Amino acid sequence: MKQRCTIYDIARKSGVSTKTVSKVINNKPGVKESTRQKVWEIIRETGYYPHHGARSLRGRVRNCVGVTLAPTLHQVPLNEDFLLWLFAKLSEVFSSRGAYITFDLAPRSTATLGNDYGRGVWEQVYDSCLVVGPLPSDDTVIKRIHASGIPYLALGQTAAFPECSCASVDFFLGALESTRFLLNRGHSRIALLTAFEGYQAGADRIRGYKQALEESGIPFDPELVVYTDPTSKTREETVTKLMQQPGVTALVESSVAEDAGLLRSAAKKSGHVLGDSLECLVWTYSKEVAVLPEAVAHMWLPVLDCSVEGIHQLAEWMDGTREGPIHVVHDPVLSDAPRTGSLPKPTRVAELLSHAVLREESKDSKNTGV
Amino acid sequence: MKQRCTIYDIARKSGVSTKTVSKVINNKPGVKESTRQKVWEIIRETGYYPHHGARSLRGRVRNCVGVTLAPTLHQVPLNEDFLLWLFAKLSEVFSSRGAYITFDLAPRSTATLGNDYGRGVWEQVYDSCLVVGPLPSDDTVIKRIHASGIPYLALGQTAAFPECSCASVDFFLGALESTRFLLNRGHSRIALLTAFEGYQAGADRIRGYKQALEESGIPFDPELVVYTDPTSKTREETVTKLMQQPGVTALVESSVAEDAGLLRSAAKKSGHVLGDSLECLVWTYSKEVAVLPEAVAHMWLPVLDCSVEGIHQLAEWMDGTREGPIHVVHDPVLSDAPRTGSLPKPTRVAELLSHAVLREESKDSKNTGV
DNA sequence: ATGAAAGCGCTAACAG
DNA sequence: CTGTTAGCGCTTTCAT
Numbered sequence: 001m002k003q004r005c006t007i008y009d010i011a012r013k014s015g016v017s018t019k020t021v022s023k024v025i026n027n028k029p030g031v032k033e034s035t036r037q038k039v040w041e042i043i044r045e046t047g048y049y050p051h052h053g054a055r056s057l058r059g060r061v062r063n064c065v066g067v068t069l070a071p072t073l074h075q076v077p078l079n080e081d082f083l084l085w086l087f088a089k090l091s092e093v094f095s096s097r098g099a100y101i102t103f104d105l106a107p108r109s110t111a112t113l114g115n116d117y118g119r120g121v122w123e124q125v126y127d128s129c130l131v132v133g134p135l136p137s138d139d140t141v142i143k144r145i146h147a148s149g150i151p152y153l154a155l156g157q158t159a160a161f162p163e164c165s166c167a168s169v170d171f172f173l174g175a176l177e178s179t180r181f182l183l184n185r186g187h188s189r190i191a192l193l194t195a196f197e198g199y200q201a202g203a204d205r206i207r208g209y210k211q212a213l214e215e216s217g218i219p220f221d222p223e224l225v226v227y228t229d230p231t232s233k234t235r236e237e238t239v240t241k242l243m244q245q246p247g248v249t250a251l252v253e254s255s256v257a258e259d260a261g262l263l264r265s266a267a268k269k270s271g272h273v274l275g276d277s278l279e280c281l282v283w284t285y286s287k288e289v290a291v292l293p294e295a296v297a298h299m300w301l302p303v304l305d306c307s308v309e310g311i312h313q314l315a316e317w318m319d320g321t322r323e324g325p326i327h328v329v330h331d332p333v334l335s336d337a338p339r340t341g342s343l344p345k346p347t348r349v350a351e352l353l354s355h356a357v358l359r360e361e362s363k364d365s366k367n368t369g370v
Numbered sequence: 371m372k373q374r375c376t377i378y379d380i381a382r383k384s385g386v387s388t389k390t391v392s393k394v395i396n397n398k399p400g401v402k403e404s405t406r407q408k409v410w411e412i413i414r415e416t417g418y419y420p421h422h423g424a425r426s427l428r429g430r431v432r433n434c435v436g437v438t439l440a441p442t443l444h445q446v447p448l449n450e451d452f453l454l455w456l457f458a459k460l461s462e463v464f465s466s467r468g469a470y471i472t473f474d475l476a477p478r479s480t481a482t483l484g485n486d487y488g489r490g491v492w493e494q495v496y497d498s499c500l501v502v503g504p505l506p507s508d509d510t511v512i513k514r515i516h517a518s519g520i521p522y523l524a525l526g527q528t529a530a531f532p533e534c535s536c537a538s539v540d541f542f543l544g545a546l547e548s549t550r551f552l553l554n555r556g557h558s559r560i561a562l563l564t565a566f567e568g569y570q571a572g573a574d575r576i577r578g579y580k581q582a583l584e585e586s587g588i589p590f591d592p593e594l595v596v597y598t599d600p601t602s603k604t605r606e607e608t609v610t611k612l613m614q615q616p617g618v619t620a621l622v623e624s625s626v627a628e629d630a631g632l633l634r635s636a637a638k639k640s641g642h643v644l645g646d647s648l649e650c651l652v653w654t655y656s657k658e659v660a661v662l663p664e665a666v667a668h669m670w671l672p673v674l675d676c677s678v679e680g681i682h683q684l685a686e687w688m689d690g691t692r693e694g695p696i697h698v699v700h701d702p703v704l705s706d707a708p709r710t711g712s713l714p715k716p717t718r719v720a721e722l723l724s725h726a727v728l729r730e731e732s733k734d735s736k737n738t739g740v
Numbered sequence: 741a742t743g744a745a746a747g748c749g750c751t752a753a754c755a756g
Numbered sequence: 757c758t759g760t761t762a763g764c765g766c767t768t769t770c771a772t
Binding site: 016017018019020023030031032035054056057058059 | 766
Binding site for chain 1: 417419422423425426434450453461468470471472475489490493494495514
């Protein structure tokens with residue numbers, strides 16, 4: 001392993017000082033053009049590269065975005081299409097400006113030995129940070145990231161900490177409107193199938209559901225609310241049980257599992273007919289798409305739109321073009337006219353990439369199913 | 371933004387020297403147990419984290435794997451399933467030991483301003499590196515990475531540099547055996563549909579094809595070899611044209627596009643009947659699966675197996691459990707009994723993680739409505 | 741078992 | 757416009 005070439009070597013070979021070399025590397029003014037050229041030439045010849053760690057030690061460098069997961073992949077599995085989409089999007093926005101993208105998927109704190117998704121911020125591995133996944137209800141890390149002053153964005157709402165920089169759909173409103181819709185259709189025993197137990201995104205749904213009931217003077221029955229993990233093996237059983245609750249005539253499927261087959265199967269087992277003895281309102285990540293055509297309505301969560309907008313703003317915050325924190329909160333959209341059509345098939349990453357690039361004008365994202 | 375807490379603060383508060391704190395952090399011997407405990411306590415209280423850059427400046431830290439692409443995503447698009455799979459695998463192997471995974475997807479060299487996928491190695495951003503994608507035929511970067519001495523692995527063969535640490539399928543052998551197989555069936559005008567123009571993986575295929583012809587004393591006809599990009603819009607046209615070459619009775623589909631529909635459509639347009647006037651041998655990434663049931667044989671490229679083996683060895687190399695370089699080269703497997711069955715559908719990332727085996731489900735999308 | 745001091749490669753003040 | 761110098765936070769000799 002050959003000896004590393006440093007800024008001193010470049011300075012010596014160029015016959016200038018290290019400061020001048022530094023200026024050249026960082027494209028800063030105050031260097032004669034001829035000097036600049038000569039230094040670049042030496043750099044090219046030598047194959048010199050500035051040491052990333054040394055740079056980060058002095059000033060803050062702006063070429064590394066961290067991506068960290070509030071829950072671990074095992075706790076709240078990311079939808080694979082979303083992961084691909086995110087990957088393509090990050091690549092488009094950040095890689096194209098030469099930034100490294102660092103994933104911290106199973107962060108383990110040195111100090112606490114627990115799950116500390118802020119690790120990369122404390123260690124100053126990255127100078128900008130994207131927090132993916134729902135935040136735990138009792139989260140404290142995000143506040144410390146906020147306090148650190150680095151550009152960051154949480155993809156998920158943080159009701160507990162409103163100053164937080166986030167891009168998210170308003171799940172509270174989603175549940176509120178979903179429940180109201182079914183109440184207006186005359187239902188009073190409405191089941192709620194939800195997800196993200198222990199996370200704010202889960203709690204928000206229940207708050208919305210409860211508020212809608214309260215408005216109608218209907219008492220809350222905890223038996224009608226059930227959490228379910230998308231990867232759970234006992235999922236069908238759980239849904240069946242929920243549908244079997246006495247007197248239930250409607251269901252809000254807010255777990256966003258987008259699994260029509262399972263709903264049908266559970267309905268059958270629980271003695272219901274979808275759209276008849278049991279009216280469903282199904283949440284979906286895709287626009288204008290019927291996850292379950294028998295459903296009386298669909299609630300579209302524009303998660304991708306929020307994420308895109310947030311990610312672009314994060315990039316601008318990094319660039320200094322804009323100040324933080326970021327607040328992108330979109331309302332979910334209720335469509336009560338059942339539509340036909342299947343979920344969009346994810347396209348190849350390259351297509352996502354070129355599509356995203358070509359898409360500057362039309363914001364329509366038909367190739368990016370969540 | 372509050373002032374950063376440094377090792378000095380910890381030393382002062384603990385009433386010890388910085389060296390002692392350093393030893394504690396790095397779990398090195400030479401510290402009294404009671405001292406160790408006290409220092410840990412202060413660290414926990416303070417929320418201290420060692421600065422990543424500062425550490426990398428002195429000794430080499432071993433907690434960051436780089437993933438870099440030899441071609442850019444635009445040049446040679448990664449199969450999305452492979453990307454997901456890789457992500458899950460890296461997460462399983464590296465994240466689980468607390469490592470950061472840094473992607474450099476569009477590396478731009480400071481010095482050359484060209485595509486320099488070794489950037490992260492020169493800048494010492496990561497201390498171990500996975501090079502994904504076929505290497506350009508005229509690649510020089512991999513040799514410099516090799517010379518740098520860091521643990522690395524190229525997922526792809528490097529005929530031009532045999533010492534290179536790599537995990538790959540032998541594409542030369544694949545093409546050789548594929549062509550031999552069709553020659554043995556009496557064909558003499560065999561078309562080759564290939565991919566990765568300008569990359570070693572592409573050149574290897576042609577070498578194998580040529581050698582098989584040579585063995586049979588059949589002259590090479592350049593008109594019978596065509597490169598095609600999986601995302602190309604004119605792909606079908608290209609394939610049709612190839613099939614229309616006069617006298618062609620067989621085709622080796624080694625582009626691994628796994629697109630049966632396109633082959634059928636092109637055959638129709640070119641006036642062929644697959645399996646009759648035109649015998650196909652189709653390359654596939656999946657085992658025991660018929661991409662095209664009409665094909666006379668399939669050639670399975672055990673890319674995933676190689677990658678897994680290589681990645682595990684890379685992890686061991688990082689740990690110091692094993693020395694580099696890594697050499698994992700598997701032979702492709704010819705199966706001439708056409709099988710039924712559709713392409714496997716990728717499962718959710720979380721499942722990939724827990725099972726570490728990904729392909730099980732059938733292609734039928736159970737999520738589609740209607 | 742611990743402390744003092746040097747220095748990793750770089751950037752930012754401060755001079756010239 | 758350019759050079760000198762002093763650290764950034766850490767690890768590592770070399771003393772003690």
